[in-house]
Amino acid sequence: MNDALTNAVLAGLADSQYPANNFLGPRLLTNSQQETIWQELKRQLADCRGFAWTVAFISADMLAPFKLIMEDLAQAGISGTLVTGTYLNFNTPRVFRELLKIKNLTVKVTPGPLHAKGYLFDHDGFQTAVIGSANFTRSALLANQEWCLRISSKDQAGLTSRLKAEFNRLARDGQPLTEAWIKDYELGWQPGQQHMLHVKHASSSIKPNHMQTEALAALDQLVKSGQHRALVVSATGTGKTYLAAFAVQAYQPRRFLYLVHREQIAKKALASFKQIIGGPASDYALLSGGQRADPAAKYLFATVQSAARDRFLQAMPKDAFDYILIDEAHRAAAPSYQRLMGHFQPDFWLGLTATPERMDQQDIYQLFDYNLAYEVRLRDALAEKMLTPFHYIGIRDYEKDGITSTDASSLRWLGASERVDYILKELDYYGYDGDQPRGLVFASRQEEARALAQSFSQQGHPARSLTNQDSQAARQDAVQALEQGQLEYLVTVDLFNEGIDIPSLNQIVMLRSTQSSTVFIQQLGRGLRLFPGQTFVTVIDFIGNYQHNYLIPLALAGQKISKDQLRQQLSRPDFAGLSTVSFSRIASEEILRSLDKVKLDALKELKEAYLERQQELGRVPLLMDFARGGKVSPLLFIENKSLKHYGAFLEKMGEACPMSSYESQVLSFITRELATGKRPHELDLLKELFALAARGKEARVAGKALQKRWQALGFYDSSDLRKSLASVLSLDFFNVKSGKTTVKDQYGGEPIVDFENNADYCLNPKLLDPSPAFRRLAADAIATGLFLAKNYDASRQFTLYRQYDRKDVCRLLNWPLDVSRPMYGYRITNQVCPIFITYKKEEISEDNKKRRRSAVYDNQLSDGQTLRWYTRSPRHLDSAEVQELLSGVAIGRQATQVLVFVKRSDAYGKQFYYLGEAAIVPGSAKEELLGAKKPAVGLDLKLRQPLTPRMYDLLFAD
Structure with a gap:
């Protein structure tokens, strides 16, 4: 730890060439979409043995998540001390009372104008301080443009000693927080100006907010294009009633009808519309069980129960209203609403709802002609401060x-x-x-x-x-x-x-x-x-x-x-x-x-997602429809083991997808092996070949033309990659046993693409004139794969911090054969060694003996950059594969490229996160007895790219 800390400090303050530890080195903390100052404080709290904070301002809106962490720390016997003050009367009596509830927090209140903001954490053998502009307020820790410096130092360091001395002085001079002190403070406390900032005053002129303006523009476009129905999805509390009033105001209907299931809502809507649109009171009327509406009113607000009665419908011609709005439109499939929608024929129907999804599978989108004009979900509304x-x-x-x-x-x-x-x-x-x-x-x-x-x-x-x-x-x-x-x-x-x-x-x-x-x-x-x-x-x-x-x-x-x-x-x-x-x-x-205990990609879950997306689109959704929108990732369909391809799923949903047996096998290959998008090269070539065939041209692509195309697209290229491409698309890569047959046979057994004369790529003649179903579904799978490939850096073999399974690694390393099944923890081939590490072995099922044996390999992350890793056993220092790994290490010229892939536990499935290349630390190789006293060789692997805090939290944090 001492060397790691020293190097981290030197890398941050002297020379970036030092091997830095991302968690120990100096770092500027700000608030962004990727990281907030609060996330760093949470990380430090989770790993500390105690803490001492000096904070001028504390807001009640940040205490709830802090209390939860403190409750967890209390279970571990960890406590902290907080020094704060009364400067500018910012800290309210309520904040002090809330702090008093935290039993493992000692609070001192210092006299005088305290304006410091510092967070000091004790760890094993070192301290970390976060010092800067951020008070302990929600805005400062989550949103404001703040600068804080995080720096770690050893126990005996001058900075640590000075920080502790200054903190101890403040704590010594401070008054212990007690209920008696709070009562005295409360008597003289007056709210400062900052406490009045949150009070919202009603505006005399209500104008559309940013999202309402976008929704109104979308509705206007639908009206101008000749559409007669539209649905707006807007989270509760986001002003959908005002939005509706603005929409009606813009439309200027001759007569307007508002429908909802509850009188209380209708009354409030009437008041809101009157506030926006204005006009004489006689223009507005309420129709409900206890109210009889003026039939001449221009704007009629009705409960659906009253409007659906025979007496009302018989008195109203079908064209009585040219604009009808249904609030809580997810109820519109009910018989009472359907009776109204069957009777009236307005120029425009508008539906409003916060939750269009229904558990009874009624198609709300269909009722509004699948015209989803605008959607404001909860996250959007919170981000927009609505x-x-x-x-x-x-x-x-x-x-x-x-x-x-x-x-x-x-x-x-x-x-x-x-x-x-x-x-x-x-x-x-x-x-x-x-x-x-x-x-x-x-x-x-x-x-x-x-x-x-x-x-x-x-x-x-x-x-x-x-x-x-x-x-x-x-x-x-x-x-x-x-x-x-x-x-x-x-x-x-x-x-x-x-x-x-x-x-x-x-x-x-x-x-x-x-x-x-x-x-x-x-x-x-x-x-x-x-x-x-x-x-x-x-x-x-x-x-x-x-x-x-x-x-x-x-x-x-x-x-x-x-x-x-x-x-x-x-x-x-x-x-x-x-x-x-x-x-x-x-x-x-x-x-x-x-x-x-649950299977998220179970057919039941996928069917529900499919029906929901079908309702939104008004047609059969394809994989790309899930990639572009919807609430399900297309990967849940692609990676489902019970489905050969998406066409098989569509058939389960009653949609006919006639294609030949060979076409089905090829579609299965494209879906299962390529559509995850981890390498776009095969997908791009197939896309071009199928496009040529569809245009009636020769389905042939010259190798040199393909290289130029890849160069223009920024794709990684090499002679080994081109050999791999031929191996994969000829299916030779899959010539490995799977049950009684080979994987190659399961995908048709013959090349999908031939590599002729080491120059041209040619599509199998069987695919030149495919069935319409295959053409459509293959194009969809390829398009989805290329869409997902945007999550990866196509200019490299592997993308840092993306996930791969063992088969992916075999293919992306351009190996001629899929050897993922016998690979287990690692394999050395052509001076490249991918290493697969399952970090938390204790989470492995007790009834799996093979995996339980692997729990003896204790792959510890010591400093955020160095992993202790073990070879399989029995192995010795003079074993051939160990010598191959160690070749050149002692003189700084490591011959074997080591690639590190890690997952937290076996509960996380087959996917491993790529953490980049690693250097074997010289002198770290030792022969050790593990498990049943079998020898293995332990090595320290130092990642060339230090882990980010996000990846550390995900894979290694307790």
């Missing part, structure tokens, strides 16, 4: 004797007094923005909701349960009581997933299993509407032993992604704008357990 930022806190549900809540937990467990005590303690600990909690609690069943509301109230937190058995008047009364502060919590069972407007909510509490990503986002969005003076919403998710826990990171990702990507979400959660996502260590383990 919603209140949230802090999501995922913690474990109440645990007793090693048992947590499950989907089958009894009411006796869910309503137990010990569980209620635990819930209330956590709600108080993570807090809320405001003077008192205004929380919406989602419970798992009605009996639980009633029991929790009663227990909350008995413990001094007034609460009321609401279920579908309560009347609309009772619901409105409860919401009003919450907004007026008479209640602190409403406890419900999926009742308020949509159609409820409680802008003052400051806590969302989830006490139920997540059964749907859509419902999760609906519930999350309940409290995100902008509200004067409110800067954040706390979302607390109590995660039990639920079967569908994996849906939580899936919903937060906003897309159906692979298991590996979901694990990344857990190891490094992030979100848009000023929102944060945090999981406790134990909650993460609960989610990982549920993730291990």
Whole structure:
């Protein structure tokens, strides 16, 4: 560590040629899309043995995620000290009270105008300091243009000694934070000007925001192009009612009808439209169960229940309205809406919804002619500051004797007094923005909701349960009581997933299993509407032993992604704008357990994604449709072992894809071996050959012409690559056993492309006049592969930090044969040695003996750049392959190129991250006895490219 630290400091401050450790060297920290200062502080906290901070300003909106980390640190017996002050009255009495809740944090308040911002972390044998402009506020740590310097030093270093001495002086002179001190401070505290910045004042003139302007332009274009229907998807709270009013104002209809399922929403919409459009009050009318509308009104706002009645429809001709808007349009497939849509014939129908996805598979997009005019999802809205930022806190549900809540937990467990005590303690600990909690609690069943509301109230937190058995008047009364502060919590069972407007909510509490990503986002969005003076919403998710826990990171990702990507979400959660996502260590383990039991690329999951995309497009979607949009990656189809190709999936969905057996085999080859896009060369050649054949020309490409084409495209090229291309497309590369046949035979057994006279590439004559289905699906697979290839650097064999499996590596190293099956951990061929390392062997299944034996290889990352790696056993220092590896190492001329591929554990599948080339450290080779006392040789591998913090977190962080 001493040498690594010394080199890192020298590389940062003296000469960049020193072998730097990315985690120890000096580094300028800023906020960007790739990295924030908060992420660095989180990383340091997770690895520290203690910390000492001096921070002038602290905001309540940054304390929730900090508290979660502190709770995890408390479990490990780690504590810290914070010195802050009262400069400019920035730190509120509430902030000090929230800090007092953190039991493993000692807080000192120093007199005088403290304006320092420094974060000092103790590690084993060294310290890391982060010093600069960033206070402990959400804006400073996540968004502002801040500069902070991170620098590490040894215990005995002068910088460390000076920092500690200065901190100790401040702490010694500081006043311990106590409730008595806070009360005295509160008496004289006056809010500084900065505390008034968040209050939003109503504008006398409402104008479209950036996203509304884009949506209005898209709607205008649809109208001008002669379309008669359109759908706008806009997250709850993003101003879709104002957007609708602006759209209607621009259209200037003769008569307008607004339809929605609830009178409360219709009333609010009427007020918003009147505010935007203006005009006399007589132009506006409300039609509902208790209201009779003026038939002459220009703008009619109606509940669908009233508008669908015979009396109303019989009085209204089909062309009574030239513009009709359906709010909450995901309900438009219901019979009452369909009756209205069947009766009226306006010039234009507009649908508005926050969640077009329906679990009953009704095609909402079809109802609006598949014209998706605009889409504002949750991430977009948060990034555009259209919603209140949230802090999501995922913690474990109440645990007793090693048992947590499950989907089958009894009411006796869910309503137990010990569980209620635990819930209330956590709600108080993570807090809320405001003077008192205004929380919406989602419970798992009605009996639980009633029991929790009663227990909350008995413990001094007034609460009321609401279920579908309560009347609309009772619901409105409860919401009003919450907004007026008479209640602190409403406890419900999926009742308020949509159609409820409680802008003052400051806590969302989830006490139920997540059964749907859509419902999760609906519930999350309940409290995100902008509200004067409110800067954040706390979302607390109590995660039990639920079967569908994996849906939580899936919903937060906003897309159906692979298991590996979901694990990344857990190891490094992030979100848009000023929102944060945090999981406790134990909650993460609960989610990982549920993730291990599910198959995300199962046909059921893919069918749901297919039907959803089909509804959006109004036609059969192809792989490229998933690449360009939708909520599923095309790789989930491509890598599904039960599917030969996408055509096989389409046939399961009832779509005929007639093609010959040989065409099916070739399509399978293109899909499984090439369409992942890890090398674009084969795809580009096939694209050109198929295009020539389709135009009736000779399907032949000259080798020299291909080289020029690759040069123009910036593709990597070499004579070995061209030999590999011929080997792959002739299928000779796949002439390896797979069951009773070879892989080559499974792909047709004959060359797809012939390499003639070492000069030209020619397409197999069987593919010159293919079936329409093959032509379409092959072109789609090739286009998708080339689209995915944009994620890789085509000018190199491998792209740093991208994923490859063993077969990919064999092909990209231009080896003549796929030898991935017998390769195991490494293989030396032509002075190149790819090494495959599974870092955390302890996560391997206990019932797999072959893999369990490999757990004796302890591949440790010592400094962020150097890995201890072991050969297979038995091997000795004088073994031929060891000598080949060590050739030239002692004199600095390593003969064998070592390429390092790493995955965190076997639970992460077959894909390894490419960490680049590595140099064998001279003198590090030692013969060691491993496992059953068999000898192996250990070597230190120093990565030529030091790991980035992101990759370290993903692969090596505990």
